[in-house]
């Protein structure tokens with residue numbers, strides 16, 4: 001729901017990554033330019049809805065898995081427009097006192113962040129508007145330290161974020177800076193669109209994004225795996241999103257080509 005109190009810098013005449021994704025997920029926090037771009041994506045990549053759902057379901061499963069393993073702190077960068085269940089809702093279902101910090105650089109996420117802050121009474125959540133390309137600004141933010149204790153393990157969740165970070169921004173160094181800042185025994189949770197399974201559709205979507213003025217850098221398996229160098233990948237390693245520790249009763253699955261999203265969860269060595 002777009003309300004009347006939104007900031008003026010939303011540039012509603014142009015598509016935005018977060019809003020196009022929201023539209024594809026069936027959300028309502030988007031504008032005509034976002035919907036047009038979303039429809040064009042659906043034409044070029046008809047299974048994009050399956051892909052975005054598989055990506056969200058991976059976030060749910062990975063968060064549940066880590067919460068059940070005792071992780072109580074989560075730093076979710078590139079959180080996106082709130083979509084239920086949000087990460088803190090998944091984590092706090094298992095651990096009510098779980099603490100979650102969300103980060104995104106899109107002004108519409110800031111404007112719509114209220115659902116991200118309505119956590120369980122025992123837990124804490126916060127939202128920091130910041131750009132991941134300056135990771136120190138996130139790591140040094142006082143609000144982050146109000147909520148998270150970085151000397152204890154944290155699940156660092158970068159889900160669907162890195163495709164929007166070009167090589168110019170040194171994404172590997174950026175992720176390493178974030179991982180180096182968290183305690184041993186922390187986890188890195190990532191997902192990333194890939195051209196490996198359906199190169200034609202993914203190349204067409206990439207061109208569309210670039211023609212619309214949106215960033216998109218897809219990465220193949222080796223490029224994705226490089227983000228986990230020096231970390232201990234959990235089973236089943238790097239796989240297509242729908243394959244990662246799937247619950248037996250999960251209905252929506254899809255093939256690797258339909259999903260075209262790699263995922264992985266790794267532990268920082270102790």
Ligand SMILES: C[S@@+](CC[C@H](N)C(=O)[O-])C[C@H]1O[C@@H](n2cnc3c(N)ncnc32)[C@H](O)[C@@H]1O
Nearest residue numbers: 018021078079080104105106131132159160164
């Ligand atoms: C595809 S959405 C993913 C949302 C959510 N993590 C999920 O997987 O459902 C990507 C999000 O990353 C955010 N984003 C893109 N570039 C960013 C940057 N440089 N810093 C912080 N957030 C960024 C976008 O605004 C958007 O909300």
